[in-house]
Every structure is written in C-alpha cells, then in structure tokens.
Amino acid sequence: MTGVTVILCPEGATAAAEVRGTATGTRQFDSLVQPHHLASKAHAVVLAGGSGFGLSAADPVVARLESEGYGFDTGRGVVPLVPTAILFDLAFGDQTARPGAPLVEEALATATDGRVACGSVGAGTGATVGKANGLECAMKGGVGFASLALPGGPTVAAAVAVNAFGDVRDPDEGRLVAGCRLTPESMELADARRVMASQTPAVEHPWEGNTTLAVVMTDASISKLGARKVCEMAFGGLYRSLAPALSLYDGDLVVTLATGRVEAHIHQVGILAEEAVARAIVRAVREADGFGILPAVCDLSS
C-alpha cells in the first residue's frame, strides 16, 4: 500500500519548483526553488509514498543515472539531480510498508514514454483524499496524468499524486467528485469546505499528513525563471480541482520540467499547465481503487 513514481529526463530538463504547503517533505529541491542556484536542470523527479522514509527512493534512480553517465558534470564525474517529494500514506494499509529499492527498480524497469497508468499506482498507491472528518471517512486518492498539446506549439503534461486533506471537485462544473464522507459507513459526501467552516478551534485533527504533488512536463523552450512562473500558474489547477487546496495539513508543491525542444510563450505553457494539473487531479481519483480499505469513486457510482 505504498509506491513510487519516477519521471525520467536523463539528458536534463530545465527545472523549477514552488513549494507552498505546510507539510512538505523534499530532497534536492535546492536548485529548483532558488532562482540564482547554480544548477538549472534536473535529470529525474521522484514522487514517493512512505512519508520521510520515501526520500530514500531517489537512491536507485541516482545510481542508475550515474551508471549511464547522466547528471550534472562536475569535472569529477556526473552528479544526477533527482528532486524527490514524498507523501504520507503510512495510515493506509501496513504502516511499515516503504517504497524501497525493489519498488523503485520496478518503476525504472517499466518506465515508458507511452501510456501512463493512473489511479492507485505508483506514488498514489496509498494516497487518500477528503480527510476533514478523519481518515475513516476519507476516500481513495491516487496518481493522475493529463496531457494537452497546441497544434504547432508545445505539449504540456501533468502528473499529480493526490493525497489531499480536502475534497476533489470537477474544475469546470464545481461538483464534488470524491472527498470526505458524512460517516465511516456513508457513501454521501459531506463537503469538506462546509465541514471545515464549522470546525471550532476545539476540533483537533488527528494528524494524517496530506499533500498534492504536481509535476508539469513540457517540451517547451523556457528558462528556469519561466519554469518557475509556470509553477505559479499551474497552482491554479490545485485550487480549482481541490476544495480546498493548501489546508493546514497539506504540503502542496508544483515542479515544472522543460526539455526545451519547442519554441513557446511562457503563457502558452502556463495556461495549459493549469488545465493539465486540474484534469490530472480529477483523473487520479476517478481511476482509483480502494483495495477494500476505503471507498473510491468507482464504488460511489456502482
């Protein structure tokens, strides 16, 4: 009930991040969040379950890239830059499950530039959403993917691991798709925003640990500062598809990777990034499997 999602860009992609949440856990994000940092590229991004323990999931990726000669050339060999972000899934299934080396090796072995699996896979295996009434009233989260392309312009995709405290809503219609239920037995959504607005300071939330981790990937040619701006615009996808985003217990962040193959305006990338992130979040819960532990969207409609 945990896992890892690996995004490979071994030749290096211009990388930036905006880390805004209040419960993040990251590794090697230094160059992504500091505009003046020497390094401007990343060679892979790892999203992992396992909370803080998941930060070790980067190790096999770093080793693989090094063995293949990919990384930042230091003049004393290459040092791969593999920014890694984790989410808390220890409360779903066996709390001793960790995304260790075998899981990461499997992710590397099955890596593809083709169709991407969504739902309760990879970093989304143990992810949950809608925890305003506690984990027992939550629903299954997951990993979502969406890709948009402009004719003659850039392609912009988003991979999002959705482990939000809040609910997931359709960004266009505003209707809730998945989220906190009224009671552990109920299949009726309580509306997290309503629940949270009614909770006085006396209400104590058992700390569940939540986060939505979004990675925007594009073939556009943009600078590191441009990639950072795309992160800002892409945050709109979180706000539109999560109700709410960025609660006290959410560690939300956005990473942008740009391979620089297609000329594009930053606004083209930013507009598509927001939309891709918004769609990927909805897809993550629509394709989730609750493994008999928690209901998923597919259980609501059946």
Place this chain on the structure above:
Amino acid sequence: MTGVTVILCPEGATAAAEVRGTATGTRQFDSLVQPHHLASKAHAVVLAGGSGFGLSAADPVVARLESEGYGFDTGRGVVPLVPTAILFDLAFGDQTARPGAPLVEEALATATDGRVACGSVGAGTGATVGKANGLECAMKGGVGFASLALPGGPTVAAAVAVNAFGDVRDPDEGRLVAGCRLTPESMELADARRVMASQTPAVEHPWEGNTTLAVVMTDASISKLGARKVCEMAFGGLYRSLAPALSLYDGDLVVTLATGRVEAHIHQVGILAEEAVARAIVRAVREADGFGILPAVCDLSS
C-alpha cells in the same frame, strides 16, 4: 483616474502577506512576508493607484496614526506600520494623475466601518481587466468588497483591487464576467486563456502593468503564522475568479489582517477568505464604471 483605498486598524492587527506575482510594488511589507520578523502587526493597509509613485500614499496615513499615538512602540515614540501596495493605472486617463496627499486625506476623512463602495473608486478608480489583446480591448476593473460571517464564529471580509491581465469569471459557474474583448470596438469577450494559449513567443505584449491586490480582514484570533496560512488559502479566490491569475505581467498578492477578538480555527478563516476574495473580485467588475474610456460590465448588459 487614480485613487487610494485605506484600511485602518489603528490598534494593530496581526498581519501577514504572501507576495507571489511578478510585477508587485510594495512598501513596508518586510514584517508581513517574514515569519521571524520582529513586528507582527499592522496599523493600516494602503492600496493605491499611480504605480511606483503611489507608494507615497502611505505618508499621510503614517502621519495621522502617529499624531493619534498609534503604532509600534519603540520606546522613542510610536512607528506606525502601514504596508502599502500599488497598481499600475497610468495608462488609463491622465498619466500624470497620482494618488497624492489630498486624495489620501479624503480617504481618511470618509473612512467608515459601515457600507463600503465598490467599483471604480479608491485604488480601483483606474483599474482595468482583460488585457491579453492589449489595453484597447480591455474592460474596466475596480475595487470589490465581500464579507462572510459564521454564526457564533468569525467574520471574514475581503477588499480586492482588481487590475488583472486576465479575465474575471464567475467562480461557481465558470462563465466569464468581464475581460479582454475581440477588438477595440467589439463587446464580445475573446477569452483570455484562449488568446494566451494561441500567442507564440513572437507576440510582444506592450507592458501594461497589472496586479490584483487582496486584503483579507477578520476578527478571528489567529497568529501571524496562521494569518500567513490564510493568505495561501485565500489565493484560491484569485485563481477561481481570474482566468488566469498570476500571468507574467501580474503582481498578485494577498494580505491578511486579524484583530483577534473571536476564537476561530484557521481553517474557518481560510475557507471564508477564499470565498470572500472570489466574490469581491466579481463584485469589483460588476460595479465598475468605464468613465466613457473603456466598457464596463454594466455596458455589456445594456
């Protein structure tokens, strides 16, 4: 065609801000953006037109507060903390118009805890929205206000000066309310997100200068870190009511002021803040007056 909006909290309100845009102009935001800064309160907030020149609009407010004995007690007299943020309106009407001392004195003289005027008043006098096709295809922006209260809980209000590059949309229905028009003569909206997605790198935007400045005001008792968290949640109001928020040319920011009179959960304040900001943005353009220079929402419906 410029103006100033003054928010007075002379006894001091716990204050924090999140400055995320890429075209901001501020004064005395140091303590609001740094959690470890010595000062934790503000005694007024000033929103002003006039671009960088508008930063002097704080002077009469500082003088008034000092003369009345309000401010941070340094042991050598009081120093009022008056964070000030400006917007660019020099391209609307006379570009030499500045929000000078007479305008600020008028704002102070007419300050009220009663009904607040919205539309093309105060800092919103020269504000515009929807500039993806250039200023000549824009519509009138303004200042909006919305207040929400929970029975037995906190009241949360938002004052927002809306001078966005993007369009304004209804946050619930997704329908565009005001924004960039197809041509200078047209009254038909072009959809800024569509326009921006089609603009290649060769498209040069004349720099218009844009920003949406949001101030959240609450009677809730929350810490400075809590107020900062409210800023993060309130940014959802910008993303939901602006399409898009945070373009390359937007200097968007959120300030939160808390007077500490009512016990409240940070989530209560954050949920209401997002909603108040979203509603205030729509109200700003719905009540705007184009002064015969640009169309306003009221001209679309007539």
